[in-house]
Amino acid sequence: MLFFTQCFGAVLDLIHLRFQHYKAKRVFSAAGQLVCVVNPTHSLKYAATRCAAAQASTEQGIPPPCHHHEAVHDPQLVPCTCPLFSCPWEGHLEVVVSHLRQTHRISILQGAEIVFLATDMHLPAPTDWIIMHSCLGHQFLLVLRKQEKYEGHPQFFATMMLIGTPSQANNFTYRLELNRNQRRLKWEATPRSILECVDSVISDGDCLVLNTSLAQLFSDNGSLAIGIAITTSKVHSSEAEM
Amino acid sequence: MLFFTQCFGAVLDLIHLRFQHYKAKRVFSAAGQLVCVVNPTHSLKYAATRCAAAQASTEQGIPPPCHHHEAVHDPQLVPCTCPLFSCPWEGHLEVVVSHLRQTHRISILQGAEIVFLATDMHLPAPTDWIIMHSCLGHQFLLVLRKQEKYEGHPQFFATMMLIGTPSQANNFTYRLELNRNQRRLKWEATPRSILECVDSVISDGDCLVLNTSLAQLFSDNGSLAIGIAITTSKVHSSEAEM
Numbered sequence: 001m002l003f004f005t006q007c008f009g010a011v012l013d014l015i016h017l018r019f020q021h022y023k024a025k026r027v028f029s030a031a032g033q034l035v036c037v038v039n040p041t042h043s044l045k046y047a048a049t050r051c052a053a054a055q056a057s058t059e060q061g062i063p064p065p066c067h068h069h070e071a072v073h074d075p076q077l078v079p080c081t082c083p084l085f086s087c088p089w090e091g092h093l094e095v096v097v098s099h100l101r102q103t104h105r106i107s108i109l110q111g112a113e114i115v116f117l118a119t120d121m122h123l124p125a126p127t128d129w130i131i132m133h134s135c136l137g138h139q140f141l142l143v144l145r146k147q148e149k150y151e152g153h154p155q156f157f158a159t160m161m162l163i164g165t166p167s168q169a170n171n172f173t174y175r176l177e178l179n180r181n182q183r184r185l186k187w188e189a190t191p192r193s194i195l196e197c198v199d200s201v202i203s204d205g206d207c208l209v210l211n212t213s214l215a216q217l218f219s220d221n222g223s224l225a226i227g228i229a230i231t232t233s234k235v236h237s238s239e240a241e242m
Numbered sequence: 243m244l245f246f247t248q249c250f251g252a253v254l255d256l257i258h259l260r261f262q263h264y265k266a267k268r269v270f271s272a273a274g275q276l277v278c279v280v281n282p283t284h285s286l287k288y289a290a291t292r293c294a295a296a297q298a299s300t301e302q303g304i305p306p307p308c309h310h311h312e313a314v315h316d317p318q319l320v321p322c323t324c325p326l327f328s329c330p331w332e333g334h335l336e337v338v339v340s341h342l343r344q345t346h347r348i349s350i351l352q353g354a355e356i357v358f359l360a361t362d363m364h365l366p367a368p369t370d371w372i373i374m375h376s377c378l379g380h381q382f383l384l385v386l387r388k389q390e391k392y393e394g395h396p397q398f399f400a401t402m403m404l405i406g407t408p409s410q411a412n413n414f415t416y417r418l419e420l421n422r423n424q425r426r427l428k429w430e431a432t433p434r435s436i437l438e439c440v441d442s443v444i445s446d447g448d449c450l451v452l453n454t455s456l457a458q459l460f461s462d463n464g465s466l467a468i469g470i471a472i473t474t475s476k477v478h479s480s481e482a483e484m
C-alpha cells in the first residue's frame with residue numbers, strides 16, 4: 001500500500017515538473033532550449049555566521065564578507081566556493097565542480113542557451129537558487145538570491161560566475177533575460193571568476209537586480225523564468241577599456 | 243567688457259556640451275543617433291505638496307498619488323500632466339504638447355532613436371530629467387527620476403509615456419538601453435498613456451530601476467547616457483495576452 005502511495009506521489013511530482021517545464025517553454029517560445037526547474041535553498045551559511053558573529057550588519061540580511069581560509073599554504077589550492085555553506089574544503093580549481101556536485105548536490109546542465117526556472121519566489125529572504133551550467137568548454141555557477149538589503153524590502157539578485165580564473169572569465173559574456181507581460185529586461189556582462197566572492201558581487205549590486213514588484217510582473221504562478229546565454233567576448237583586451 | 247565675459251562663458255558652455263555629446267556618441271558608437279543633453283530639474287511639485295500635506299509617506303521621498311483635478315466638467319479635457327509642477331491647467335489631449343513646451347519649457351526631440359544624456363546624477367533626490375520625444379507620428383514623455391523609496395537609498399527610475407490614450411499607447415514598444423564598462427542593461431515595455439499617472443508607474447516599479455551602484459557603473463563623469471528607441475508593436479491585441 002505504502003509502495004503504491006509513493007508511486008502515486010512520484011507520478012504527481014513528474015506531472016507538476018512537466019507542467020512547469022511546458023509553461024517556461026511557452027514563455028520563451030524557443031524550441032530546443034533546455035528548461036531547468038530550480039528549487040530554492042535556504043542558505044545555511046548566513047544562519048551559521050549569524051549565530052557565531054551576531055553582528056548588526058548581518059541582522060538586516062546582509063551577508064558577511066567572504067570567509068576565505070586564513071592560511072592557504074599551497075597557492076594553487078582554492079577554498080570551497082559554494083554560496084550556501086561554510087565549508088572547510090579546499091582543493092585545486094579543476095576539482096571545484098566535482099566537489100560542488102558531490103558534496104553540495106548542485107546540479108549541472110549542458111547547453112549554450114538554457115532557461116532557469118526558479119520556483120517558490122514567495123519564500124522569505126535569504127534564499128538562493130543555484131545551478132551549474134556547462135558550455136563552451138567551461139563551467140559556470142548561476143546564483144539567484146533573494147535578500148533584504150533594506151529591511152523589509154526583499155530584492156532579487158542574479159549573477160553568473162566562471163569556475164575558473166579572472167583572466168579566463170574575461171573571455172566570456174553572459175546574458176540573463178526576463179520576458180513576460182509585454183516587458184523584457186536583459187542584463188549582459190562579463191562573468192566574474194568564482195575566486196572573487198559571489199556575496200560581494202551581490203552586495204555591490206553589480207548584477208541583475210529586481211525589486212519585488214518587477215519580479216512579480218515577470219513571474220508566473222510563483223516561478224521566475226530566466227533565459228541564460230553565454231558567448232565568447234568579442235573584445236579580449238577588456239582590461240584596457242576598464 | 244561684460245559682453246566679452248558673457249561671450250566667453252557661452253563659448254565655454256558650448257565646448258562643454260560638445261564634449262558631452264562626443265562622449266555619449268562614443269559610448270553608443272551609433273553614427274546618426276541624436277544625443278540630447280538633459281539637465282536635472284528639482285521637482286517643485288513634491289516640495290509644494292510636502293509643505294501642504296506634511297504626511298509621513300512623503301517624508302521618505304515617496305511622491306504623493308496623482309492629484310487629478312477633482313471636477314473635470316468636460317470629459318474631453320485632461321489635466322496638465324507635467325511631472326514637475328502642480329499646474330491648474332486643463333485642456334484637450336491635442337494641446338498637451340504645446341502646453342508642456344510653452345509653459346513648462348520641456349524640450350522636444352525628433353527621431354526614432356536618440357541618446358538621452360542626463361547630467362549631474364549626483365544631485366540629491368528628488369530630481370527629475372525630462373524631455374519629450376517625437377517619432378512615428380506621436381509624442382512621448384521620457385522621465386528619469388532620482389527618488390528615495392527607502393530612506394537614505396536613492397534609486398533611479400526611467401519610463402516613457404505616450405502623450406495619447408491608453409489604446410494608442412498599446413501600439414508601441416519603447417526600449418531603454420544602458421551600455422558601459424562591459425555591461426549592458428535593456429528594458430523594453432509598452433509605454434503607458436500620459437492619462438495614467440507617471441508617479442504611480444514609478445512607485446509601482448514598473449519601469450527601468452537602477453540602484454545607485456549600478457547607475458555609477460553606467461555613468462561617465464556624472465552623466466548617464468540612455469539609448470532610446472521606439473517601435474510599433476508586433477502584437478496589437480495586447481489585452482488578450484494580459
